[in-house]
Amino acid sequence: MSLLEVEDLRISFPTRQGPVEVVRGVTFSLGRERLGIVGESGSGKSQTGRAILGLTPPPGKATAKRLEFDGIDLRDASAARWRSLRGIRLSMVMQDPKFSLNPVMTIGRQLIEAARRTSSRSESKDRAMAMLEAVQIRDPARVFKAYPHELSGGMGQRAMIAMMLITEPDLLIADEPTSALDVTVQIEVLRILDRLVNERGMGLIFISHDLRLVSSFCDRVLVMYAGQVVEEVKASELKQAQHPYTQGLYNCLPRIEGGQRPLPVLQREAGWAV
Amino acid sequence: MAMIEVSDLHVVFGTSVHAVRGVSFEVAEGESYGIVGESGSGKSTVLRAICGLAPTSSGAVRYDGAALKSPRQADFYRRVQMVFQDPYASLHPRHTIDRVLSEPLAIHGFTDRERRIEQALEDVGLGKGFRFRYPHQLSGGQRQRVAIARALILEPRVLLLDEPTSALDASIQAEVLNLLDRIRTERGLTYILVSHDLAVVAHMCERLLVMQHGKAVEELTRARLQAREATQPYTRDLLLASEGYRPLQDA
Ligand SMILES: Nc1ncnc2c1ncn2[C@@H]1O[C@H](COP(=O)(O)OP(=O)(O)OP(=O)(O)O)[C@@H](O)[C@H]1O
Numbered sequence: 001m002s003l004l005e006v007e008d009l010r011i012s013f014p015t016r017q018g019p020v021e022v023v024r025g026v027t028f029s030l031g032r033e034r035l036g037i038v039g040e041s042g043s044g045k046s047q048t049g050r051a052i053l054g055l056t057p058p059p060g061k062a063t064a065k066r067l068e069f070d071g072i073d074l075r076d077a078s079a080a081r082w083r084s085l086r087g088i089r090l091s092m093v094m095q096d097p098k099f100s101l102n103p104v105m106t107i108g109r110q111l112i113e114a115a116r117r118t119s120s121r122s123e124s125k126d127r128a129m130a131m132l133e134a135v136q137i138r139d140p141a142r143v144f145k146a147y148p149h150e151l152s153g154g155m156g157q158r159a160m161i162a163m164m165l166i167t168e169p170d171l172l173i174a175d176e177p178t179s180a181l182d183v184t185v186q187i188e189v190l191r192i193l194d195r196l197v198n199e200r201g202m203g204l205i206f207i208s209h210d211l212r213l214v215s216s217f218c219d220r221v222l223v224m225y226a227g228q229v230v231e232e233v234k235a236s237e238l239k240q241a242q243h244p245y246t247q248g249l250y251n252c253l254p255r256i257e258g259g260q261r262p263l264p265v266l267q268r269e270a271g272w273a274v
Numbered sequence: 275m276a277m278i279e280v281s282d283l284h285v286v287f288g289t290s291v292h293a294v295r296g297v298s299f300e301v302a303e304g305e306s307y308g309i310v311g312e313s314g315s316g317k318s319t320v321l322r323a324i325c326g327l328a329p330t331s332s333g334a335v336r337y338d339g340a341a342l343k344s345p346r347q348a349d350f351y352r353r354v355q356m357v358f359q360d361p362y363a364s365l366h367p368r369h370t371i372d373r374v375l376s377e378p379l380a381i382h383g384f385t386d387r388e389r390r391i392e393q394a395l396e397d398v399g400l401g402k403g404f405r406f407r408y409p410h411q412l413s414g415g416q417r418q419r420v421a422i423a424r425a426l427i428l429e430p431r432v433l434l435l436d437e438p439t440s441a442l443d444a445s446i447q448a449e450v451l452n453l454l455d456r457i458r459t460e461r462g463l464t465y466i467l468v469s470h471d472l473a474v475v476a477h478m479c480e481r482l483l484v485m486q487h488g489k490a491v492e493e494l495t496r497a498r499l500q501a502r503e504a505t506q507p508y509t510r511d512l513l514l515a516s517e518g519y520r521p522l523q524d525a
């Protein structure tokens with residue numbers, strides 16, 4: 001059975017020129033798997049993720065024909081219902097970790113608070129420390145006591161991941177979760193996610209612009225362009241994707257071995273956004 | 275003569291966090307120099323120390339041959355601009371993009387602000403429609419481009435770029451890298467670029483420094499990186515991990 005069903009998701013923001021739709025009819029379903037979402041900057045990836053958690057920023061409006069998590073209709077979920085889901089069964093690692101960490105509370109306290117949603121007080125501290133170790137933080141005792149501004153970019157990102165995983169959610173939306181990590185740490189973090197999917201049957205939506213990572217890590221990939229899903233492919237076949245946007249993307253990547261200078265860029269065509 | 279010279283730099287936060295431990299390097303005028311390394315190894319701190327924004331406990335930073343004093347002079351910030359790693363934190367949430375871009379121009383007494391703002395937005399591939407938006411109305415990549423536009427608008431001589439494209443998709447990344455490349459050639463700029471993406475550094479930089487635990491472990495030329503002639507185990511791990519994710523077992 002699928003864990004998440006999204007049908008005809010639309011998100012619009014009011015502007016002076018009238019409402020602008022930034023997500024335009026996105027439909028997909030997710031099982032206990034790794035689903036990648038790639039796509040141009042501004043194509044609506046983050047807004048799609050936020051809408052699933054009911055976090056479309058006002059005055060934006062999200063509508064859908066269907067938005068169902070584990071059989072629960074999320075479209076008109078009550079505040080109480082969201083409290084029992086968000087941060088517990090459904091979590092999101094936001095693209096902007098510093099924004100979503102509380103700047104005046106230590107990492108340790110924030111982690112314990114998150115852990116308390118599903119564990120006892122006595123267990124919470126141990127779980128918090130264990131989680132920091134699991135995300136490969138070198139000096140977990142120091143980071144535990146640190147405030148967000150005392151961490152490097154990648155440490156903040158991992159603290160955020162730790163916070164979202166501590167309740168062992170059934171569905172995790174990870175928005176560019178490893179973009180600030182060096183590749184060796186990146187791979188360790190992916191292993192944690194991989195294990196949660198394989199062993200605990202978590203469903204993962206992995207939003208990333210890193211094509212190599214997505215194609216080697218995910219099972220399936222949605223390609224978004226201008227608010228729509230323009231293509232769905234098996235991750236291992238991302239290179240053979242048909243849509244000209246997806247094809248073009250690979251050519252844009254710099255290579256360690258060197259290549260063209262200037263790098264090829266996409267010549268966008270109006271016809272790509274239908 | 276070196277444009278930027280960092281010698282035996284140490285940075286200690288508080289009493290115990292020794293974030294940078296004796297790092298030295300030189301960057302020639304017009305050169306593009308990369309810094310890669312482990313998360314938390316002190317890369318951002320080195321850039322911040324160059325700008326006088328980190329607690330330097332010993333060592334020196336020279337700019338264009340002269341030792342820098344703390345705090346830095348106003349003119350330094352016109353000549354040396356930094357693009358911060360975290361575009362969310364570095365843009366004021368209640369200032370429109372227009373204000374973000376016009377403020378540095380006003381501070382440094384530029385007159386043709388209108389034209390410069392339009393040009394800067396165009397340079398980073400953002401249309402006029404973005405000019406009066408607030409940061410929270412932009413996607414992650416759009417915000418990062420605003421941060422780059424803000425750094426370029428003062429026509430600095432040196433750009434310190436901290437993960438400038440890690441929030442961008444491949445197509446926009448290519449556009450921004452091309453832009454940075456072109457501007458460097460046209461204006462003879464000097465870059466220090468921090469990135470965790472070895473391919474980005476190989477493309478953009480003639481030489482690079484590899485950092486781990488606050489120390490410089492190895493300096494490489496682009497040619498040696500491309501030939502994978504790394505001597506340090508950590509650099510070799512980086513090269514291997516750059517190839518993508520491999521499921522467990524063969525870890
Ligand atoms: N509050 C808002 N008001 C108006 N437009 C908005 C608002 N928030 C986001 N947008 C617009 O919605 C579009 C989709 O944004 P979203 O953050 O989902 O992009 P994204 O695909 O995640 O991009 P990136 O890869 O750069 O993070 C963008 O064009 C953005 O400018």
Ligand SMILES: Nc1ncnc2c1ncn2[C@@H]1O[C@H](COP(=O)(O)OP(=O)(O)OP(=O)(O)O)[C@@H](O)[C@H]1O
Nearest residue numbers: 150151152153154287293313314315316317318319
């Ligand atoms: N204001 C601060 N107070 C205390 N410690 C700090 C502060 N800023 C940075 N640090 C510490 O200094 C070390 C180096 O941080 P820095 O941000 O330079 O790392 P980095 O190499 O840029 O890492 P990343 O790739 O994750 O961005 C880290 O251990 C960090 O926790």
Ligand SMILES: [Mg+2]
Nearest residue numbers: 046095413414
């Ligand atoms: Mg986004």
Ligand SMILES: [Mg+2]
Nearest residue numbers: 152153318359
């Ligand atoms: Mg950093």
